[in-house]
Amino acid sequence: xxxxxxxxxxxxxxxxxxxxxxxxxxxxxxxxxxxxxxxxxxxxxxxxxxxxxxxxxxxxxxxxxxxxxxxxxxxxxxxxxxxxxxxxxxxxxxxxxxxxxxxxxxxxxxxx
Amino acid sequence: xxxxxxxxxxxxxxxxxxxxxxxxxxxxxxxxxxxxxxxxxxxxxxxxxxxxxxxxxxxxxxxxxxxxxxxxxxxxxxxxxxxxxxxxxxxxxxxxxxxxxxxxxxxxxxxxxxx
Numbered sequence: 001x002x003x004x005x006x007x008x009x010x011x012x013x014x015x016x017x018x019x020x021x022x023x024x025x026x027x028x029x030x031x032x033x034x035x036x037x038x039x040x041x042x043x044x045x046x047x048x049x050x051x052x053x054x055x056x057x058x059x060x061x062x063x064x065x066x067x068x069x070x071x072x073x074x075x076x077x078x079x080x081x082x083x084x085x086x087x088x089x090x091x092x093x094x095x096x097x098x099x100x101x102x103x104x105x106x107x108x109x110x111x112x
Numbered sequence: 113x114x115x116x117x118x119x120x121x122x123x124x125x126x127x128x129x130x131x132x133x134x135x136x137x138x139x140x141x142x143x144x145x146x147x148x149x150x151x152x153x154x155x156x157x158x159x160x161x162x163x164x165x166x167x168x169x170x171x172x173x174x175x176x177x178x179x180x181x182x183x184x185x186x187x188x189x190x191x192x193x194x195x196x197x198x199x200x201x202x203x204x205x206x207x208x209x210x211x212x213x214x215x216x217x218x219x220x221x222x223x224x225x226x227x
Contacts (some may be wrong), residue, residue, distance in 0.1 A: 008152065034215045043116075043203055043218035044155065051214075088154050090215070097168060098143060098212020102154030
C-alpha cells in the first residue's frame with residue numbers, strides 16, 4: 001500500500017464549476033501538506049501548503065486537512081480552462097529534511 | 113534569479129551508455145533535491161543535499177546512480193550503464209533550510225529516454 005493515495009482521474013468539468021481534489025494517507029507522522037500543479041512537460045509548481053489540520057484559502061483555491069481522517073482536499077472555485085493540469089498532493093514529516101512524499105496526481109480538464 | 117535550471121531538457125541515449133544531468137538551484141537555497149517521475153506517477157524522492165553534503169539517499173538510487181554537489185552550488189546526477197527502466201523525468205528542486213517542510217521550487221526537469 002502506498003503511503004499517499006490519490007485518484008488519477010481524469011476529471012473533466014465545465015468552466016465555472018467547483019472542483020474537489022482529494023488525497024488520503026496512512027502515515028500519521030505527516031505534518032506538512034502541500035498541493036502542486038504540474039502542466040504537461042513542466043516541473044511541479046507549489047500552489048498551497050498547510051501545517052497540521054485546518055483550512056487555508058488563497059484566491060480561488062482552498063486547502064483542507066483533516067488529520068483525524070488522514071484526508072486532505074483542494075477546492076478550486078470558478079474553475080478556468082487554464083486550471084487544466086495535473087494536481088499533486090505532497091506531504092512531509094516533522095523532520096528537518098523536507099523530503100516530500102507525493103500522490104500519483106489527478107489530471108483535471110476544464111472545458112470552456 | 114531565474115529559478116531552478118536543469119540541463120539538458122531532453123536526453124535520448126542507448127542502453128548501456130552513461131548520462132549526466134545538471135541542476136542549478138536558486139542561488140540562496142542551501143538544500144537541493146533530486147526526484148524521478150515516471151508517466152502517470154508522482155515524483156519519487158531520490159536524494160538530497162544540504163550545502164555540499166549528501167544527507168539522504170533513497171533505496172531507488174542504485175549503485176549505478178551517483179549525485180554530487182561540489183561547493184554547495186550546482187549538482188550533477190549521473191546514471192551509469194543506463195537501462196530502459198531508467199526512462200523518466202528527472203526533477204531537481206531547491207529550498208532554504210527551515211522552509212523545506214513548506215515545499216520547494218522545482219525545475220522543469222530532464223526527460224531521459226533510453227532506447
